[in-house]
Structure formats: structure tokens, C-alpha cells
Amino acid sequence: MPITLTVPEGLLSQRAQAQAFAGLTDALLDAAGLTGNDFMSANIIGTINVLPREHVLAAGEPIAAAFVELKLPEIALVSAEAKQSFFEKAADVIEQAAEGRLKREHIWSNIVYAPEGAWGIAGRSYNNADLVGAIQGAVAAS
Secondary structure: OOEEEEEEOOOOOHHHHHHHHHHHHHHHHHHHOOOOOHHHHHOOOEEEEEEOHHHOEEOOEEOOOEEEEEEEEOOOOOOHHHHHHHHHHHHHHHHHHHOOOOOHHHEEEEEEEEOOOOEEEOOEEEOHHHHHHHHHHHHHHO
């Protein structure tokens, strides 16, 4: 379940970037009710994109901002409460990592959903039932 964090250079130190990504991972697991699930933990992956300051814009002007994007199967974080939980936790994580260099209102998050059967891990196509089975199997194996 890829997470993409995009920030301008200088906003987060290397250490803060790593801490932020770990925090976003925990926020996703928590919002999904899957903290400690081995299958999910191993499959939350992602990238941190650090762009030149002049390439991060709001209203056409450079700004200190952070963008968090999740790519999820359509069965993940389906309730409004789960989405809200993730968005709040993600903003908390990024705000803490920025150590006062970022206004909370300049943290944006979104979720992009992959349709049924359009999820692949290790070259294998997973439909929604396969994903649920893999997640539940990880719980049973614990």
C-alpha cells in the first residue's frame, strides 16, 4: 500500500523524513485497524519526494507544504471515520516532523483507490477477496 510523501527541500531533515514515513506507516495501520498485521506491515511501502523549493507551490507561489498520498485497494479505509482518522494522524506526524517550519493548513492528504483486481504484489494480481485472505492469514499465523 504505497505512501508518497512530497516536501520541499529543507523542510525535513533526513532523520525527520525517516521518522515521518514511519509515523505515516503507523497511522495507516492504526486507521485500518491492522497494527501488528505482518502482511500489511510488510506491504506498506513508498517514496519520499524532496523537490526544489520553487517546485512546491500554492496559488502559484512557492510554499512550505507537505503532500501525503495513499494508493490503496478499494476495500481499504472505506469508512469516513477511517479516512478522517488517517488524515488527522498524518497531519500530526508531518507537523511534528517539521518542528514548527510548516503550518498545519499546508499539509494536504489524499487517497487514490485501485479498482477490484488492480492490485499487484510480487508479480501476483490480488482481487479484494485475495487481499482480505492474505491479511486474515497473517493474523491467524501470529
